[in-house]
Amino acid sequence: MATNLSPDEARALRFDIEEFNTEYARILDAQDINAWPDFFTGDGFYRITGRENYDAGLTIGLVWCEGRPMMQDRAAAVKTTMVHAPRYLRHYNSNVRVIDVDADGTIHSESNYLVVETLMEEETRIFQAGLYIDEFVREDGALLLKARDCIYDSLLIPNDMVYPV
Amino acid sequence: MPDTPFIDDGSNLPLSELRWPDDDLTRIPDWIYTSEEVFQRERERIFFGETWxxxxxxxxxxxxxxxxxxxxxxxxxxxxxxxxxxxxxxxxxxxxxxxxxxxxxxxxxxxxxxxxxxxxxxxxxxxxxxxxxxxxxxxxxxxxxxxxxxxxxxxxxxxTRHGVVFASFSDSVESLEEYLGPDNLEQFDVVFAGRKLKILGFYKNRLQGNWKLYHENLKDPYHATLLHVYLATFRLMVAGQKSAMICDESGRHSTMASTKDDDMVITEETASQMKAAFREGMELHDPEFLKYVEEFDSPWTVTMQIIWPNLIVQRELNTLGIRHIVPRGPHALDMYWTMFGYDDDTPEMDKHRLKQANLMGPSGYLGVDDNEAIKFLQDGFKHSYSDEGIVKLEPEKEGSTQTLISEASVRALYRHYREVMDI
Missing domain, CATH: 2.102.10.10 (Rieske [2Fe-2S] iron-sulphur domain)
Incomplete structure (x- = not known):
């Protein structure tokens, strides 16, 4: 629990983040990829990288986007140019932990995520387990991601990873 | 539930009874991708054989x-x-x-x-x-x-050569320089010119296909213009652009090279041949993404080099990486990616490489297409009535070529492969 918040404040914040993540997961489950960049600030940062990279301080990402325009370009590529078999994805988010709130209001938090993938004629499988390391800010009262670092444990990716998490 | 395919392409026969169809290199039998015995012989003769x-x-x-x-x-x-x-x-x-x-x-x-x-x-x-x-x-x-x-x-x-380490089980393998041949050595030295490397990070993925399909993929420039909608749409590789497939004499190594041309006019005929592979009018929100910062002594803006039997050297604009193939039986391969830049890169160049890395890898704008296609291929071999494919494009050539619309270097690879494997 965040050290500079009262228990009630931290609980309320955690609930806000859970609501945010529920909606975030909903649009990813629906593969409404064009809505995905809107969860970020205009200058937001998004990365997916393996835990081996994160632990070693290496900067590469499977996906590495700085700013909403780059995220829009990724969304467009997923939707329009990337060739892939149809699939269902389901996103689970839990263990939200508010770590700290900066003087300027930036909220630091973490949570676990799990992605379950189903190809049309194959068994459902756990696709990826990982950790979101987040920075949230409020714009007009609503939470937006200033940064989301998705750190996956599942280092050996089954085939490929089409959608962001 | 494990996938237990019923395979009736001859791959259940002993190796001694398998015959390449009519000794014709324009036809490739499915059993080279599905047979356990073929895979065993590949381990012995290729990975433990006279290779680096x-x-x-x-x-x-x-x-x-x-x-x-x-x-x-x-x-x-x-x-x-x-x-x-x-x-x-x-x-x-x-x-x-x-x-x-x-x-x-x-x-x-x-x-x-x-x-x-x-x-x-x-x-x-x-x-x-x-x-x-x-x-x-x-x-x-x-x-x-x-x-x-x-x-x-x-x-x-x-x-080792310029920071890259190779190993061999063979005591009689030629030097790496002889092994690569002059033309592929020259391409290798463009990326590995002796500049100190900076590791940016790693990816790993398991592809549901035979390891040779990755070699074919990089010896098949035809697919680059058709499968990879992104390449065509953003004119990174389009039929008619300056390009080359540079093979060594043995046919095992090759470099697919091309030069991005922003001013190239895509004719109506080319556009119509590309069909679904070309999205007219699609534009990037962040156009800086595809910027090419000149840094190499090379006329090519992209070179994809594949060094037999397990290394790909990737240079796509300013994103650099190697891919290390680890075969996992006939039906799968693991790909170990190491992305890098150079030790003297500026912070701006670091960031540029990290951004452009979105093109490649298990989530890459181009990477995803290939991984999916390789699975689709293996699916085709595992559960089929028919049992061979064809590679007939540009029949008058075998090996190096100047056009993207060619399978000449796939045939060159399989001439070498058949000699080593004695099949």
Missing amino acids: CFVALEAEVPDPGSFKRSYVGDVPVIVSRDEDGEIHVFENRCAHRGVEFCRELRGKAENFTCPYHQWMYDLKGELMAVPFRRGDRGEGGMPKNFKLEEHNPKKLNVT
Whole structure:
């Protein structure tokens, strides 16, 4: 629990983040990829990288986007140019932990995520387990991601990873 | 539920009964992708044969004591740097009972100790100590004539060039320079010109296809203009652009090269041939993404080099990486990616490379397409009535070519492959 918040404040914040993540997961489950960049600030940062990279301080990402325009370009590529078999994805988010709130209001938090993938004629499988390391800010009262670092444990990716998490 | 395909393409027959269809290189039988016996022979004759296999970048093992887990074929090896700075490659298997003892992906060590019975190896891969070798209070212990030096893990021959480490089980393999041939050596030296590398990070993915499909993919420029909608749409590689497929004499290595041309007019005819592969009018929100910062002594803005049997050197605009193929039986391969830049890159160049890395890898704008296509291919081989494919484009050539609309280098590869495999 965040050290500079009262228990009630931290609980309320955690609930806000859970609501945010529920909606975030909903649009990813629906593969409404064009809505995905809107969860970020205009200058937001998004990365997916393996835990081996994160632990070693290496900067590469499977996906590495700085700013909403780059995220829009990724969304467009997923939707329009990337060739892939149809699939269902389901996103689970839990263990939200508010770590700290900066003087300027930036909220630091973490949570676990799990992605379950189903190809049309194959068994459902756990696709990826990982950790979101987040920075949230409020714009007009609503939470937006200033940064989301998705750190996956599942280092050996089954085939490929089409959608962001 | 494991996939248990019913395969009736001849792959269940003994190798001695398999015949390449009419000895015709324009036809490829499915059984080279599905047979366990073929895979066994590939291990023996290719991965353990007269080849140099990629195992590491020197930048991954920068200091005395640095090590990484790696593979030659599907055999786990350790790449380590000893106290004198020399690189060693040896099998990751304890000489005692066969334990794959090094479990860390990479790190630093003074020595390696097998956890099972604490046999200890030094950084050269030599057995240094066996606990209770003389027994305990006069009882037990190794035979008196037991010699440590006779029980080292299998050591491989090692060669390096400009920061890239290769290993071979063969004592008679030619030098790496001879192995690559002059034209592919020249392309290799564009990326690895002696500039110190900076590791940006790693990816790993398991592709649901035979390892040779990745070789074919990079010897098949035809697909680049059709499968990869992104390449065509953003004019990174379009039929009619300046391009080349540069093969070595043996046909096993090749470099697919092309030059981005922003001013090229895509004719109506080309656009209509590309059909779904071309999205007219699609534009980037962040156009800086595809900027090419000139940094190489090369007329090409992209070179995809594949070095037989397990290395791809990727240079797509300013994103650089190697891909290390680890075959996993006939039906799968693991791809180990190492993305890098150069040690003297500015912070701006660092960021540019990180941004452009979105093109490649298991989530890449181009990477995803290939991974999916390779699975689709293997699916086609596993569950089929028909049992061969064709590679007939540009029939008058075999090997190097100037056009993208060609399969000449796929045929060159399979001439070499058939000789080595005796099939």
